[in-house]
Amino acid sequence: MAHDAAIATTHPVSFLEERGRFTGILSWIFSTDHKRIGILYLFSMLAMFLVGATFAFLMRLELIAPGKTIIEPQTYNSFFTLHGVIMIFLFIIPSIPAAFGNFFLPIQIGAKDVAFPRLNLLSWWLYISGAALAIYSLVSGAAPADTGWTFYAPYSIRTGTNVSLTVFAAFVLGFSSILTGVNFITTIHRMRAPGMGWFKMPLFQWALYATGWIQIIATPIVGITLLLVIFERAFGIGVFDPTKGGDPILYQHLFWIYSHPAVYIMILPGMGVISEMIPVFARRTIFGYKFIAFSSLAIAFFGSLVWGHHMFVSGQSYTADVVFSLLTFLVAIPSAIKVFNWVATLYKGSIELESPMLFSLAFIFLFSIGGLTGLMQGALAVNVHIHDTSFIVGHFHYVMFGGTGFAFFGALHYWFPKMFGKMYNRKLAKIAWGFMFVGFNTLYFPLLVIGWMGMPRRYYDYLPQFHTGHLISTIGSWILITGILLVLYNLGRALIKGEKAGQNPWGGATLEWQTSTPPPLENFEKIPEVNRDPYDFRGIAVQ
Ligand code: HEM
Ligand SMILES: [Cu+2]
Secondary structure, eight states, X not given: OOHHHHHHSSSXXXXXXXXXXXXXXXXXXXXXXXXXXXXXXXXXXXXXXXXXXXXXXXXXXXXXXXXXXXXXXXXXXXXXXHHHHIIIIIIITTHHIIIIIHHHHHHHTTXXXXXXXXXXXXXXXXXXXXXXXXXXXXXXXXXXXXXXXXXXXXXXXXXXXXXXXXXXXHHXXXXXXXXXXXXXXXXXXXXXXXXXXXXXSOHHHHHHHHHHHHHHHHHHHHHHHHHHHHHHHHHOOOSSOGGGTOOHHHHHHHHHHHHHHHHHHHHHHHHHHHXXXXXXXXXXXXXXXXXXXXXXXXXXXXXXXXXXXXXXXXXXXXXXXXXXXXXXXXXXXXXXXXXXXXXXXXXXXXXXXXXXXXXXXXXXXXXXXXXXXXXXXXXXXXXXXXXXXXXXXXXXXXXXXXXXXXXXXHHHHXXXXXXXXXXOOHHHHHHHHHHHHHHHXXXXXXXXXXXXXXOBTTOSOOOGGGHHHHHHHHHHHHHHHHHHHHHHHXXXXXXXXXXXXXXXXXXXXXXXXXXXXXXXXXXXSSOOOOXXXXXXXXXXXXX
């Protein structure tokens, strides 16, 4: 250990330079330091994001005109399946918690690490194993899965494609997610610094806390369901296949009992980072701290009761339809409370349009479109009309990508200087954001429109009246991808030859900005004593 060096210099040795038992790549993949694990996750998820985006890019190219353009119909089916599986299980579910939660959860509450560092490393290894299985299912020679990421029975039981392997990959990834949840909940309960009461915690912590509970309660359900699909395929046990006495609707219930709460695993951490960035760049304390904190818990709770809104046309009972529709409207309330509080925080703030703030503002706008189109789908009559159309594809990209995805890229720009000690080109970051924002809307807004006109989702070919919409959408995908590549170029260049970043480049008040950049091995030279609110900017200077 290099602790002597830390005493010799005024600046403590950062976790990036700290030498443990191993050197080189081994010092990363066997490290139990939460910061290194966060960075491992960050890079592996960005790689998976690029794979998923490549499938998307090719799908959009295929859809540029009616008829065959570049790929066969069956290839298209595998592409949307793998795109969905990768984006959901390998990118958006782990994204913010696994990368930024791992890195900043302990630091923001003044802890040295998470409660179970080895379990934390295991969770990354499980993630990598799941990713390897998913990729292998593509190239193993057997036909890749073509069911869509939802693996609906009975088709998933009968198709001759390699569904079992893809499903098994998702099963392994579930364990990774559960371990992260266990770690975060325990760390927040047990390891807060002296003075760090529950209501002194940054709102990102509340979001991760609520997310953790969904991860450990809901994920086992999908785990069992996916195992049943594998057993049914291998042994014909007849749980979901009606010809063997099974019930395909049962599959849909079990799948959505997990997968609806899972959309809150995706969005809550995004809302959490937005609650961090908005006060910093508006230089104003957050409006309605407790409302935002408790609305995270409310979303986690009510979000667990609405899964049936995915099944309005499945033949479930009318009573179920009405109850699930009503409950769906209830979840909108805590989400709207958050949007209201962010806007109220902006009001009369002295707003600085740095790139993290631009991503936050885009989040509010895009997430609101996603949320409001969600309410439209929650209404029974409308749902029948737009079910399984590209309206749905537009809606969930607005929530997951416009919401969580933009929050992820915002968080990346916000915390990058702290994590790597380097500053990127701030102007280029804003330009890249501009491409992403314009590209995003050009890509997805037409999908809402043609969906409303009747364009079905998961279709390889379409009628001539949908051509203009698809054409605009494909052009949008080029603009969006340009923006994403610019972001990666800008950050990659900063890693190699960026300027040195200061301790607190944005003037944040939470604890990660009170330690050196990048943080030392155990985060603080001495455990901080907390006696101020997380968004109290008095006396905080940019440095
Ligand atoms: C990088 C830009 C992206 C583009 C161009 C894109 C495009 C598409 C397209 C064309 C489809 C197929 C629609 C259909 O045939 O029904 C699709 C489906 C989907 N996308 Fe994306 N997408 C992108 C990013 C994302 C992200 C970031 C996420 C998750 C956060 C995501 C999640 C999904 C899901 C879950 C599906 C449904 C798959 C299925 O039907 O089984 N996408 N996307
Ligand atoms: Cu849902």
